[in-house]
Amino acid sequence: MTTVSNRTHEATAAGAPAGAKTRPGALATTGSPLVRPPAAAHLTDEQVAELGRELDAIKDDILGKRGSSDADYIRRMIKIQRALEISGRAALLFSKNKKAWVAGTTLLSFAKILENMELGHNILHGQWDWMRDPDIHSTTWEWDFVTPARAWQHTHNDLHHRWTNVVGKDNDVGYNLLRMDENQPWKPFNLGNPLYNAILAPVFEWGIAIYDLELADYQEGKKTKEALMRDLKALGKKALKQFTKDYAATPAAAMLTGSGKQALYGTLTANAVRNVWAHAVIFCGHFPDGADTFTEEMVEGETRGDWYVRQMIGSANISGSKFMHLMTGNLSHQIEHHLFPDLPSNRYAEVAPKVQEICKRYNLPYTTGPLLKQVGSSWAKVFKLAVPGKAKTA
Amino acid sequence: MIRLRKLARAASLFTTPLAPEDFLALFNPVFSTRQLRGVVTRVVPETADSATIFFRPGRGWQAHKAGQWARIGVELDGVFHWRSYSLSAPAGQDPAITVSDVGAVSGALVRNTKPGDILFLAPPQGDFVLPEHPRPLLMLTAGAGITPVMSMIRTLVPHRPDSDVELIHSARTPADSIFREELAELADQFPNLKVTDWYTSERGRFDFSSSKELDALCPDWRSRAAYACGPEGFLDDAESLWSAEAAAAARNGGKSPAGPFAADPVNLIIERFTTSLAGGDGHDGGLVTFEASDREVEADGATPLLDVGEDAGLLMPSGCRMGICHSCLIPLRAGHVRDLRTGEVHGEPGQLIQTCVSAAAGPVNLDI
Numbered sequence: 001m002t003t004v005s006n007r008t009h010e011a012t013a014a015g016a017p018a019g020a021k022t023r024p025g026a027l028a029t030t031g032s033p034l035v036r037p038p039a040a041a042h043l044t045d046e047q048v049a050e051l052g053r054e055l056d057a058i059k060d061d062i063l064g065k066r067g068s069s070d071a072d073y074i075r076r077m078i079k080i081q082r083a084l085e086i087s088g089r090a091a092l093l094f095s096k097n098k099k100a101w102v103a104g105t106t107l108l109s110f111a112k113i114l115e116n117m118e119l120g121h122n123i124l125h126g127q128w129d130w131m132r133d134p135d136i137h138s139t140t141w142e143w144d145f146v147t148p149a150r151a152w153q154h155t156h157n158d159l160h161h162r163w164t165n166v167v168g169k170d171n172d173v174g175y176n177l178l179r180m181d182e183n184q185p186w187k188p189f190n191l192g193n194p195l196y197n198a199i200l201a202p203v204f205e206w207g208i209a210i211y212d213l214e215l216a217d218y219q220e221g222k223k224t225k226e227a228l229m230r231d232l233k234a235l236g237k238k239a240l241k242q243f244t245k246d247y248a249a250t251p252a253a254a255m256l257t258g259s260g261k262q263a264l265y266g267t268l269t270a271n272a273v274r275n276v277w278a279h280a281v282i283f284c285g286h287f288p289d290g291a292d293t294f295t296e297e298m299v300e301g302e303t304r305g306d307w308y309v310r311q312m313i314g315s316a317n318i319s320g321s322k323f324m325h326l327m328t329g330n331l332s333h334q335i336e337h338h339l340f341p342d343l344p345s346n347r348y349a350e351v352a353p354k355v356q357e358i359c360k361r362y363n364l365p366y367t368t369g370p371l372l373k374q375v376g377s378s379w380a381k382v383f384k385l386a387v388p389g390k391a392k393t394a
Numbered sequence: 395m396i397r398l399r400k401l402a403r404a405a406s407l408f409t410t411p412l413a414p415e416d417f418l419a420l421f422n423p424v425f426s427t428r429q430l431r432g433v434v435t436r437v438v439p440e441t442a443d444s445a446t447i448f449f450r451p452g453r454g455w456q457a458h459k460a461g462q463w464a465r466i467g468v469e470l471d472g473v474f475h476w477r478s479y480s481l482s483a484p485a486g487q488d489p490a491i492t493v494s495d496v497g498a499v500s501g502a503l504v505r506n507t508k509p510g511d512i513l514f515l516a517p518p519q520g521d522f523v524l525p526e527h528p529r530p531l532l533m534l535t536a537g538a539g540i541t542p543v544m545s546m547i548r549t550l551v552p553h554r555p556d557s558d559v560e561l562i563h564s565a566r567t568p569a570d571s572i573f574r575e576e577l578a579e580l581a582d583q584f585p586n587l588k589v590t591d592w593y594t595s596e597r598g599r600f601d602f603s604s605s606k607e608l609d610a611l612c613p614d615w616r617s618r619a620a621y622a623c624g625p626e627g628f629l630d631d632a633e634s635l636w637s638a639e640a641a642a643a644a645r646n647g648g649k650s651p652a653g654p655f656a657a658d659p660v661n662l663i664i665e666r667f668t669t670s671l672a673g674g675d676g677h678d679g680g681l682v683t684f685e686a687s688d689r690e691v692e693a694d695g696a697t698p699l700l701d702v703g704e705d706a707g708l709l710m711p712s713g714c715r716m717g718i719c720h721s722c723l724i725p726l727r728a729g730h731v732r733d734l735r736t737g738e739v740h741g742e743p744g745q746l747i748q749t750c751v752s753a754a755a756g757p758v759n760l761d762i
Binding site: 066067068069070071072079082083085086089126129130131132133134135137139140142143144158238241242244245249250253 | 407408409410411412416417419420426428429467469471472473474475514687688704707708709
């Protein structure tokens with residue numbers, strides 16, 4: 001319902017009559033924005049349109065190939081994840097034994113990471129909706145994360161992916177907590193930037209849950225009290241179940257072997273590991289050096305090609321092994337994911353060289369680097385923007 | 395059962411947000427809380443282009459009545475496609491469907507299905523079933539139309555010596571005739587079944603334009619409860635004959651035969667497999683917006699909205715796919731649709747649209 005009311009709101013804003021042929025949000029194929037972002041300022045309207053057609057062709061190519069091998073892939077991932085989850089939790093029941101604790105906590109950490117990233121994030125994007133399997137579908141999936149899937153889909157799929165890195169429109173730029181862009185006015189509160197971020201990382205799922213409530217929208221009157229109460233209720237229900245599973249039921253079952261306390265430490269650790277990892281990966285998506293932010297002028301009149309350009313120059317990849325890509329839920333291919341948010345994640349690696357080639361040909365930045373470098377780069381920004389002034393990029 | 399439910403609730407404390415079934419699916423793929431599934435246990439070829447597929451359904455399946463059909467979801471290159479198939483197994487036995495290769499989905503079912511494959515299922519339904527009280531029956535079938543009738547014959551004939559069934563089955567050639575041997579054996583073994591094989595390659599189409607051929611094969615046909623299943627033309631012809639007979643009987647002041655079907659002057663029960671959907675040919679479609687799912691698709695004027703939605707990856711409600719069961723209704727938000735059976739254009743906001751037989755007539759907004 002949130003989605004619908006939001007769209008209605010935009011329809012009014014855009015002045016589109018009810019029942020109009022094009023939906024608000026549909027982008028023109030020709031024309032140009034008021035201002036093109038600096039990194040793309042050298043491109044003509046025709047070049048941007050051509051770039052858009054090339055990227056559409058890449059997408060169509062994958063849509064044509066998508067089939068049973070992709071379906072097998074996601075089913076295999078789901079099986080692996082569930083096997084890890086069961087065995088991890090089972091091992092924690094005997095976690096008085098140190099080896100069992102290490103094994104259980106490790107397995108559960110991996111299970112939670114896979115569940116949130118390669119499964120949850122991607123399935124909730126609708127990447128697997130084409131299979132028409134109600135067990136693997138964006139409208140039925142619920143994830144092992146405090147924030148309810150529907151709430152997250154609204155702020156993430158709808159708002160973040162549409163308005164990627166547009167300061168003032170995409171609240172993912174700092175999550176209403178951190179100053180992550182020099183165009184965000186500095187306040188003394190921002191001195192705590194590094195501290196807030198350090199506290200946020202291990203409890204990231206709770207941070208996202210609060211973020212998805214859109215409290216700022218409520219204060220500004222953009223979100224009704226009923227909508228907020230409904231979201232709070234959904235969050236409360238979900239949080240209670242999540243809390244019970246990891247911090248009550250599992251330790252209670254482990255008490256039978258005298259491992260209650262150890263099991264609690266195990267689930268706490270697994271959640272913290274997942275939170276720190278997810279936080280690190282997600283901060284690598286748009287905050288490292290080279291990933292641009294945008295002004296509202298740059299999206300006014302934006303064409304389909306310009307939208308693609310913004311996704312590419314506003315995102316950053318992580319380079320690394322196949323295993324690293326899997327553990328990031330293929331968000332290491334952030335650029336490709338932002339171009340094609342609903343293509344199956346297992347296809348991003350195949351698309352990446354083509355996208356990189358296009359960026360090279362059109363002389364656009366394609367930001368990528370190893371994990372540690374990208375994490376370091378986004379943390380550097382957290383520190384630099386704690387104080388007033390501009391964060392000079394190296 | 396109650397203890398089992400308590401156990402499941404306790405287990406779900408550990409599995410949330412998933413259900414215990416999601417973990418049990420690691421060991422047995424029919425477990426799911428969202429989708430009834432079955433595992434194929436056996437595939438038996440019938441003719442060159444038909445096969446019977448036996449399956450073991452998961453919990454939630456209901457035993458079928460002879461003659462009913464079920465919606466079956468078949469995986470084709472990673473995508474599940476729903477079609478309706480008649481169950482050919484007798485009532486009370488493990489379910490099986492007999493499929494003829496007439497399209498991409500049924501073709502794949504006939505040719506590629508192996509034991510262990512997963513089918514999506516919806517519980518059996520349909521009113522094409524045996525009468526509640528015993529009475530003489532006449533079965534008129536053509537081609538794959540024998541499937542539901544086979545279930546009826548298998549259910550009735552061997553177990554009810556008092557039954558009286560006459561079957562007239564049309565097929566192109568003996569080699570195309572599904573269940574030919576089994577029917578011959580049943581007719582040999584049970585005097586209460588009489589089978590007439592009508593091969594159209596030799597004798598042409600069964601003639602319903604007058605009662606001559608029926609009179610010759612089954613003189614007491616007027617007093618029997620008649621069932622017909624087959625292609626659309628075959629059923630239309632049979633239906634006209636029965637209506638003509640009913641009209642004639644009424645003109646003569648006669649009464650329709652007594653029995654459980656007395657209320658139905660036509661006294662013919664038919665089961666259709668397909669509906670002609672030509673109403674949208676040559677018309678323009680439009681932009682279809684699935685509002686709640688936030689998807690939009692450019693659709694042509696001949697593709698049912700159900701297919702348009704499914705191709706866009708939506709979980710569309712669906713049923714018979716021929717405009718009779720109303721399982722596919724979705725509220726219209728704005729725009730107009732064309733009924734593909736009649737070509738009629740209609741649409742008011744809030745109206746429930748049969749998506750399986752409606753196509754876009756200009757921009758359409760649907761509430762899904």
